[in-house]
Ligand SMILES: [Cu+2]
C-alpha cells in the first residue's frame with residue numbers, strides 16, 4: 001500500500017507488509033476467494049448497492065406523499081415503489097447487513113480462528129445472494145411487484161398483474177445465502193474457538209450472532225416453503241391459499257409470519273451485539289450483567305418463534321389464539337429491557353470517550369427503546385384494533401429496523417472500519433453524520449406515529465388532506481436522513497486513500513480482533529492466540545498505547 | 557387551511573373509542589416515563605464519566621443479580637397489566653351486543669357495498685343512528701380488505717369465503733372516515749367512504765327516503781327461486797333438515813362432529829353443502845358456489861334466521877361447548 005499518510009506516521013501504526021487486501025489484486029482473486037474477510041467485503045459492496053436501490057424507492061415514496069393527491073406517479077407505480085422498497089431493504093439489505101458483512105469479517109477474528117468452518121460454503125452464500133438479487137432485479141427492471149413485501153394471498157396468487165413469481169423465486173434463492181451463513185457461523189462458533197475461549201468469554205457480538213444463526217437456519221426454510229406454495233398456486237393454480245381454489249388465505253399469513261417475525265430478530269439481534277461491543281469499548285469497562293445480556297439474546301431468539309400470530313389479531317384468527325400470542329409478545333419485553341438497562345448501567349463509572357461509534361450506539365439505544373415500547377402497544381390487543389395496518393406500524397418497524405438495525409450497522413462499520421481497511425476517517429464529518437441520522441430519522445418517523453393514531457392506513461397512494469402537514473414533516477426529515485447516509489459513503493471512500501493509518505488498536509479496546517494487524521493478515525493472526533482473560537477485561541490490559549497518536553490527529 | 561390547523565389526535569365518536577384511548581394513554585405514559593428515565597440516566601453518566609486521561613479505564617463493575625431481577629420483574633408486571641387491559645377491550649370489541657342492528661357489508665376491489673336491516677343499500681356510505689349498537693357482517697368478493705373507522709377505533713379484516721364482524725355504538729353525530737386498511741391492489745387508497753352518524757329521528761327520515769326490500773324478504777324470494785323449499789320445508793320431501801329455529805344451535809354431523817350453526821356454517825352449507833352434512837341426511841344438495849352472489853347468500857341467511865318456532869329434528873341431541881366456528 002502506498003504511503004499517502006503523513007511522513008510523521010509512527011512506525012508502529014504502519015500496516016503490515018502483507019495483509020488480506022494486498023495478497024492478490026486480480027478480479028479472480030476476489031470472485032473465487034474463500035477468505036472470510038474478502039467475502040465480507042463482497043457483501044459490503046453488494047448490500048450497499050441494494051441499499052441505494054431501496055433508498056431511491058424510499059425517496060420517490062416520500063416525494064409522492066408530499067401532497068394528498070397522486071400527482072407524481074400513478075397508483076400502480078406507487079404500489080410497486082413501496083413493495084420494491086420493502087423487498088430490497090429487508091431481503092437484500094437488512095437481513096444480510098450485519099451478519100454477512102461484519103459477522104463474516106469479525107467472527108473468526110473475535111474467536112481467534114483462521115477462517116469460518118466452511119469457507120467454500122461461505123463463498124457459495126454470496127453467489128446465492130447475487131443470483132437471488134439478480135432474479136429480483138430482473139422483475140424490478142420489467143416493472144416490479146405490487147403486492148407489498150408481505151405477498152398476502154389471494155391478492156398475490158390470483159389477482160396481481162405483476163412479477164410475483166420471479167420475485168418470489170429471487171427471495172427463495174436468496175434464502176439459501178442466509179441458511180449457509182447461519183450454518184457456517186453455528187459450526188464456527190462451536191468448533192473453532194481459540195484455546196481458552198470458553199462460552200462465557202465470548203464477546204457479546206458472538207452470542208448475538210449465535211442466536212441470529214439459529215433463527216436463520218430454523219426460520220428461513222419455512223419462508224422458502226411458503227414461497228414455493230405461493231409460486232405453485234400462482235403459476236399452476238394449485239389451491240393452497242385462494243378460497244376460490246379451495247384454499248385458506250389466512251394460512252399464508254401464518255406461514256409468512258412464522259418466518260418474518262423471527263426475521264425481525266435476524267435484523268435486530270446482530271445490532272444488539274454491535275452495541276454491546278461499542279458501549280464496552282468506549283466506556284472501557286466490562287458489560288454490566290454480561291451473562292444476562294448474552295442469555296437475553298438466546299431468550300429473544302427462542303421467544304421470537306412463538307409470537308407470529310400478533311400480526312393476525314384482526315385476520316379472523318380465534319380470540320383464544322390472539323390472547324396467547326399477545327401474552328407471549330409481552331414476554332419479549334423482558335430480555336429487551338435487560339439489554340437496555342445493562343447498557344445504561346455499563347456507562348455508570350465508565351471512562352466514556354465521545355467518539356462516532358459511541359454516538360451511533362447512543363442513538364441506537366434511544367430509537368430501539370421507542371421502537372420496542374411502541375411494539376408493546378401493537379402487541380396490546382385493545383390498541384392493535386385501532387393502529388393495526390396504519391402508519392403507527394410503519395413508524396414502529398422503522399424505529400426497530402432503521403433506527404435499530406441500520407444504526408447498529410453504521411455504528412459497527414464506524415467501529416471496525418479501521419480494522420477492515422487499516423485507515424482512520426474524519427472525526428468531524430462522522431460526528432456530523434451520526435447527528436444528522438439521529439435527527440433526520442426522528443423527524444421522518446415520529447410524525448408517522450401521530451399519523452397512525454389519527455387513522456392514516458399504510459400503503460395509501462392518496463390520502464385525506466388533513467394528514468398533509470405531518471407527511472411534509474416526514475419528507476423533510478427524510479431529506480436530512482439522506483444527507484446523513486451519504487456523508488459516510490464520502491468520507492469512508494476518502495479515508496481509503498487519504499485517511500491516516502489506524503494501527504492495530506486505534507480505540508484502545510480489548511478483544512482478539514484488536515490484536516491482529518490492521519488490515520489483518522491473510523490468516524488473521526501471526527500465531528493462534530491463547531485466551532487467558534475475561535471478556536472486556538480492561539483492568540491490567542495495555543489498552544491505551546496507540547491512542548495519543550489518534551487523538552492528536554483527530555481530537556478525542 | 558392554515559398551516560397549524562391540522563389534527564394531532566383522532567375524533568372520539570364511539571363507546572369503544574374511549575376504552576381504546578384509555579389503554580393507549582396508559583401505555584403511552586408508561587413508555588414516556590421509562591424513555592425519559594433511561595435518557596436521563598444515560599445523559600448524566602455521559603457527562604459525569606467522560607474520559608479524563610487517554611489511558612483511563614472504567615471501574616470494573618461486573619453486574620448485580622438483584623438489579624437484574626428488579627429490572628426484569630418491573631417490565632414483566634407492567635406488560636401483564638397492559639396485556640390484561642388490552643385483552644378486555646379486545647374481547648369487548650369482538651363481541652357484538654345481542655340487540656345490535658345487523659348490517660351487511662361486502663368489500664370488493666375497490667368499493668364497499670352496504671345494506672341496512674331495512675333493505676336500503678349504499679356504496680361507500682354508511683348512515684347509522686347515534687346511541688344504538690350496530691353490527692356489520694363482512695365478507696369480500698375477491699381479495700382481503702379491512703373495514704376501518706378510525707373515529708370509532710374499530711377495524712377487522714374482510715376475507716373472501718368467510719364472515720367476520722365489527723360492531724360499534726356511535727356516541728356523536730357527524731361524518732367520519734371509512735377506510736380499507738388491508739392493501740388490496742391498484743385503487744386501495746380510494747376504497748374509502750364516509751360514515752354519517754345521525755339522530756335517531758333523522759335516521760328514520762333518511763330510511764324512509766328510498767324504497768327498499770328487507771334482506772329477509774329478498775331471502776324468502778331466493779329461497780323459492782333456488783327451490784330450497786322443496787327439501788327444507790315441512791311441505792317438502794324431507795330430504796334436507798328443517799330450518800326453523802336452528803340458527804345458533806349445535807348439531808351433530810354425519811362424521812359425529814358437533815358444530816354450531818352460525819353464519820359461517822350456514823354460508824358454507826349453502827355454497828358447498830357436502831362439506832358438513834347433518835347426521836341422518838344424504839349429501840344430495842347441489843353446489844351453489846359461484847351461482848348465488850355474496851349478497852344473495854347473506855339474504856338467505858337472514859331469512860333462515862327469521863324462521864323461528866319448531867325445533868327441527870336434525871338439531872336433537874345437541875351438546876354444549878362447541879367452539880365458535882370460523883370455517884369456510
Ligand atoms: Cu412480529
Ligand SMILES: [Cu+2]
Pocket residue numbers: 663666700701702736737738739740744747
Ligand atoms: Cu380494500
